Amino acid sequence: MVVAMCLTAAAQDTRQVTEPKIPESCVQLPAQLRATNHMLNMADESKLDTERIQSALDTCKQGMAVELKPSSGNNAFLSGPLEMRSGVTLLVDEGVTLFGSRDAKLYEMKGEGMTPGLCGTIAADAPAVFPAPQQTPRVRGGCRPLISVMNVTNAAIMGNGVIDGRGYAKILGRDYSWWEMARKAEPKNQRYYTPRMIVASHADGLVLYRITLHNSTNYHVSVNGTNGFTAWDVHLLTPTTRGQDARNTDGIDPGHSTNITIAHSWIDSGDDNIAIKTGVSHMSVLDNHFYSGHGMSIGSETYDGQSFLLVDGLTEDHTTSGIRIKSNVTRGGPVHDLMYRNICMREVANPIAISPYYTNQTTEGFVDPGYAGNRIPDYKAITIRNVVDTTPGNVLIAGLDDAHRTEVTLDGVKVEGIKPEQVHGRFATVTVGAEGTNLDFSKTEIKVVAARGAGGEEEAYSCDGRFVPMQ
Template sequence: MNITSITLSAAPGRARLLLPLTAIALVLAGCGGSGSGSPQSNVTYSNGSVFQVGTSAFDPDLPPEPTLPSDSQVCSTLEATNNLVRRPDGSLPPEADPSKAGVGVAVTTATANPDQARIQAALDACGAAVDAEVGAKIAAADASATAAQVAAAAANINIAGVSGEELAKPAYKASKFAVRLVVNSSGPGNGFISGPLSLPSGVTLWIDKGVTLYASRDVMAYSPNPAGSYCGNTAVSATKAGSSSNCLPLIGGSNLVNSAVMGDGSIDSRGYAEIVTTNKLYPLMKVDMTCSNTYALYATGKQAADGVACDNGGTVVDSKSAARNMTWWDLAYLANMVQNGTTGVGSQSNFRMMVFNYAKNLTLYRVSLNNSTNFHVVPSGIDGLTVWGVKVQTPSLAAFANPAGNGNPLYTGATFNEDNVKNTDAFDPGSAAKAISDNLAIGSTGKSAAKMSFDGYLKNFVFVYNYVSTGDDDMAFKGNANPSPAGSGLFAIDGKRDVRADRKYGMVVAHNHIYWGHGISVGSETNGGVTNVEVYDNTFLHSEEGLRIKSDYARGGEVSNIHYKNICIKDAQNALLFTPYYSTKALPAAGPLFPNFHDITVENVRIMGKSAVKLQGFQANTGGFNNPQYPLKMSLTNVVADSPDAITVTSSDANLTIQGVNLPLMATADNRNVLTGVPTQAVDGSRVLDCSRAFVDFPAIGSSNLFGSTWAAQN
């Protein structure tokens, strides 16, 4: 059978498209005389019942669900004061920690940061007690792992020290290990305001039901060093951008074993709130783009004169400005959407909600996270990271409780939405930069007597039963560092590395509900490599992206064996987005890092509503470099749209194997696409996947449900 062109039918009223197939590798499965290449034969339905997405309550392939501590396991209990009472929308009333307008005006620590000292003191005391009880056992276990290390290294597994699986046993956990934040026992108090907290090894921060831990708005809490680095800006000089690394995180921890943040309460970083300072000389930016001082003068304890150029991203010092201080999200929008677009160096110095580096067994469970000023949770180099039953909603209703009551909180006059709450990634798990041997952290200043080994890999990661809505990535694997020796062939993130006996997969993302945001992503940092990831039984409702792999040749690398299955996507802007052209960042000095996405499988995915699909590999000789083609190698099985005419496909340098797919995919010589299989509209999405109960209302956090109530949760 000689084929020179193929005609694809279009919707009524649209022209049919005649596609030349000269000089192209097009494989049409079953085009022989048997007739097996008919559209109907390309559809294979399940012989049993159709999988119902979003309803699983138990998964035998997962480890046991975490549990809250018992009362007997609590080191100390702290009550909220009656000065802090959350409003029904989740915000604090302005009188709880008032702002004071004007240049050279400071607030008091008593209102801006009343609880940091007592919470940290409780954590430190608990950490010391945990170390006294089990620290020696942990150190002995790590020391005795030397022989196992050698054997593992020989097997190219690269375990450093005792495994997290061993340390998860009861023998390495203290009898008391939790610090519990509770509502006031005799009054309405249910809020805490705190600056940065250091989580000790072996300690659980338990935020009880009804409690909200609010981040202090005092920039001094996150930027305590008069010599810098400086927090709360979009630049630190005329040519250097700001950075979140200039700020301490709200909750941080490094070198941890068996630590956790959990409970049925909330953490609100208040990215929407006006920044204040307890030091009147600290430079703050105003919404009129003036600043209150310069870092150069602040470092010497002096006040700059009016008209002096700002060095924090603003224009000039203006002591007469009556404009309010910028909020954290004002800085983020200004840096990312305005300054970065014109200078290429804009970035906000905003604090992150949680940052953890090097841990064995770190758990986030049931807690609600809101309104981070930057990324919510950044865990790097964790063996045994569990995120289970967590709710992230950013922005929440609290973000709209602005004092003017006009519904336009952003400095531009815009209302907060998914497009202007910038860089608020929910979860960015990744590898750390290298293997280390260091002392466990037993408090904000104390360390254990013996050192602990960490190999820097992300291993045994479980991300399940979460609800996520945010202004950036909902969950993104960051393969941005490779602690392996050069040439070892090991990936920064590998779901088959050191998989524990209590689970089937070492890297799993399952049973989650995703709303606003950029979906479940790999990248953009993939230079260390990401492989063997299982993503199944997830739903996407009104998200910007659904399933995404993103990189570019400034930070590209190999991404392989990523498996997606049983996914419902409704009204997403981009249901599937796989691109090696994520940005035009400057190349590293050593030269380009070419993205290479292959062995990607997508099975049983149902797309509802209007959406776009982008499937791109990396073109040969790109950007003036003599690089080979790295085609996107992907198989799509039963990937269907309820309205295929409402799907727009962009594809290039892609080798796609398809069956039961009704997306308008095509082989083209110009775009270097290769198809194995035939797209067909003769497929019934309801027989591929049951999405009837997949889409539910976001669970209310107190009364703070930004999405309101619909019939979806009633059915």
């Protein structure tokens, strides 16, 4: 496959990122199961492909792929946890779905000191996970992910096929699904044990390319401790059945990593479309489309900082938030040198929410909840340029106190139909650039400064043709 483009201009990922290539296959594994209407037959729930897929990954030569292919009308694979290997690609062909097993026992963490039987349960006696950062649980154990990418380099997951975590489905031997368990744990902020779809740690050079991800039981992609991660033309849709409740099914969540690019992808999720966790620097989010979900988020954990982010060419269509930075005094830290530009939104409840008031809700409140803590959110050097929301929504720009003022530049920012009472904030300084903004801060305590040369009437950034159906 010919490289289509190179992403380098003004990117905050320091790498020269090009469109990935699908490698040749070391082995082709034929499907032995048949899904109908994207569902497996109950009789096939015990027919696992885990062993043969894992054996192929273990023996494949670096630089080649284990290919899952349709065969004689069969189009499905069923697996428990899989472990990627250095330099090896898992290639899911078009028309093929790799389903995650519904058997919680398969995902149980193994090893000395692990408590069995936790996966698929709520830890009723564990400390609440909010508002304080998650504490080390009193017991060890839980769930392994469907796909682990641990301590390897240059692994990849590619193809025009689907990986489906089946979060909607009842856990075998239980009367509830993974998603129902997540919602049941919410009122008391209880810890619960569920597998994530793809978890990478110390996985330099990881690539996701053209793959479709559906219905993860929890986060779809979690990447930590990694230098160099690329997600290109990823299609993520959860829940696939509208109206289902898919709590905590974030799209792509990097943390404690550097040199990250997420490009040309389509994300419609049950939680944050992208959530940048603490310790991330030098990241580019380029030419993506978001649909249902909580938007382009940073946080809520920011205690080790997030810095040097570029979001360019994003379209957000019916997300709850647009540009979202969320934290509070139990989990905050320095967030700085962020550039958001060329962004189009519509039907977004909170087009801009820069908040030290996070309360574990879908959208931010406009007042300090009064939590106690010494991890202080501090937001500086944030530029928002050429951003248009074609429908009205609330804007929040706030700092914690006068010693930790949020500093933002708005340059060509327009929220059509917004009223002064929809603009909220305090302990913040907003610099208005040459292309201006239609946000009226007169009912806030925000300090507004005009940049040198500001005040001209410039033509608004155009969103013509940007809103297209999910692909």
